[in-house]
Amino acid sequence: MKHIFKNGIIGLACLFSFNAMAENYTIGTGSQSGTYYPLGGILAKIWSENIEDFDMRAEVTAASVENTIKVSSNKQLAGIAMGNVVLQAHEGIKPFPRKMDVSVLFALYPNVVQFIVPADSDIKSIKDLKGKRISLGAPGSGTRVSATNILASLGITDKDIDAQSLNYTATTNAISAGQIDAGVIVGSVGVGAITELAFTHKIRILSFTADELKKVSEDNASYQSIEVPAESYKNVSAFNAPAVWNILIVNKNMDTDLAYQMTKVAFENMSKINQVISVTKFTTLENMNKLNGIDLHPGSLKYLKEQM
Incomplete structure (x- = not known):
């Protein structure tokens, strides 16, 4: 399997042999007293258990702005952020110095x-x-x-x-x-x-x-x-x-197959996620594209179209 960003900015491109170690990733969350951290933890667990050669952990961060910057600069594979912050990043509005390479995997909850x-x-x-x-x-x-x-x-x-x-x-x-x-x-x-x-x-x-x-x-x-x-x-x-709305974000250049897998695995295990984080009752196919002004990543859009 290839976990690769299309523009090859960083060395995530890797062909795994049968005895290779799983690739390690992080998902940016927020403080441990908020909802982002446990949500990121259960998502990381679900993905790690169900995607081949994939190992992820949740990272404590200052939340939306930091996560958006790290995702767009390939320092995190995924991150959780507020929709208004994501739109500002997409448009290059302060506090962001320029348009950021960010895309929506799917909307989470308000x-x-x-x-x-x-x-x-x-x-x-x-x-x-x-x-x-x-x-x-x-x-x-x-x-x-x-x-x-x-x-x-x-x-x-x-x-x-x-x-x-x-x-x-x-x-x-x-x-x-x-x-x-x-x-x-x-x-x-x-x-x-x-x-x-x-x-x-x-x-x-x-x-x-x-x-x-x-x-x-x-x-x-x-x-x-x-x-x-x-x-x-x-x-x-x-x-x-x-x-x-809170949004799950990835780099817009993430490999389409990986984005598709992450979306598919998350929704196939949504009942397990709901048991841990009750507000994910809002994380539905109907709400995936809740944030106006920015498109879904092609990988998650592919999954959504399959379910329609």
């Missing part, structure tokens, strides 16, 4: 932009965030890109707040310690970091108004509104927020 505050905070709405200490997410993360873009859509810039750059765990720790006034986590409903915080501290998640959601969608086409039901986290009321 991520919700969640602004967390202590339950007794005087912050009742998004506009109340002005002048406050807010964690916008780790540098190089999709959370930071999303938080910055969304606040900018609503007329709030870095100059209007005391912006902090913390990852999921550091954000929830800082909220519980009273070191920040609010924190943004962009993740699945029920993401571990917020779930754990809600078990030990009384929190609220800010709800966007209809007008705010409209402004966000107008400025950022990859976002859609979502209503999160009450008790999705302990003692947290229902809230409305923007959501963006």
